[in-house]
Amino acid sequence: DVKVTQSSRYLVKRTGEKVFLECVQDMDHENMFWYRQDPGLGLRLIYFSYDVKMKEKGDIPEGYSVSREKKERFSLILESASTNQTSMYLCASSPGVGPAEAFFGQGTRLTVV
Amino acid sequence: AQSVAQPEDQVNVAEGNPLTVKCTYSVSGNPYLFWYVQYPNRGLQFLLKYITGDNLVKGSYGFEAEFNKSQTSFHLKKPSALVSDSALYFCAVREGSGATNKLIFGTGTLLAVQP
Structure with a gap:
């Protein structure tokens, strides 16, 4: 089975902190994604990566950056956490060929105080 | 741009x-x-997913979905609901081509099954 693992289930950080969310997949997928989930808004794409060191902005990249130094790992970085970044963050991966489904991690619920 | 809409919150x-x-x-x-x-x-x-072919797609846990091109719909169905089906359901569409399988999601529908 495909496994996508996010490093933390729950995080509490202070305003202004630099926050790292880590995601690892074990299926050699080319594509990796970071989504943010908020009630009533569904999932919104923050960033995605289609290859090592390659990235593209999604719909809401402001206040975030990403890093993909190795194929299996995709990190989301909150440069200076703010309370409006309190949310559920979901990482996903998918193969690089065909209209394939994405596989999701269990999510990280981040609270910024 | 591609998009999906889920008209029911619950x-x-x-x-x-x-x-x-x-x-x-x-x-x-x-x-x-x-x-x-x-x-x-x-x-x-x-x-489950619809790519091409049969308009009725079968998936996990007894769910199926019907693709209707004329109505631009892809409704999720199940013949007999279980309390354990209670959850949040998201519809999504692929955006992009080639290697980038970027999924665009709807806002979600909360399914509540009463015993």
Whole structure:
């Protein structure tokens, strides 16, 4: 089975902190994604990566950056956490060929105080 | 740009009754459509997808979805609901081509199955 693992289930950080969310997949997928989930808004794409060191902005990249130094790992970085970044963050991966489904991690619920 | 809409925030159904969760789409070109389910405080689990072929797609846990091109819909269905089906359901459409399988999600529909 495909496994996508996010490093933390729950995080509490202070305003202004630099926050790292880590995601690892074990299926050699080319594509990796970071989504943010908020009630009533569904999932919104923050960033995605289609290859090592390659990235593209999604719909809401402001206040975030990403890093993909190795194929299996995709990190989301909150440069200076703010309370409006309190949310559920979901990482996903998918193969690089065909209209394939994405596989999701269990999510990280981040609270910024 | 591709998009999907889920017109119902919540669907209530009694256990044993058929259920339908609605999704409509807007795409240019061929639609590639997906359904996911999310249980509380968990990530999303893939249920089924439509790529091409038969308009009735069967998926996990007894769910199926009907693709209707003329109505631009991809509704999720199950003949007999279980209390354990209670969860948040998301419809999604693929955006992009080639190697980038970027999924655009709807806002989600909460399914509540009463015993």
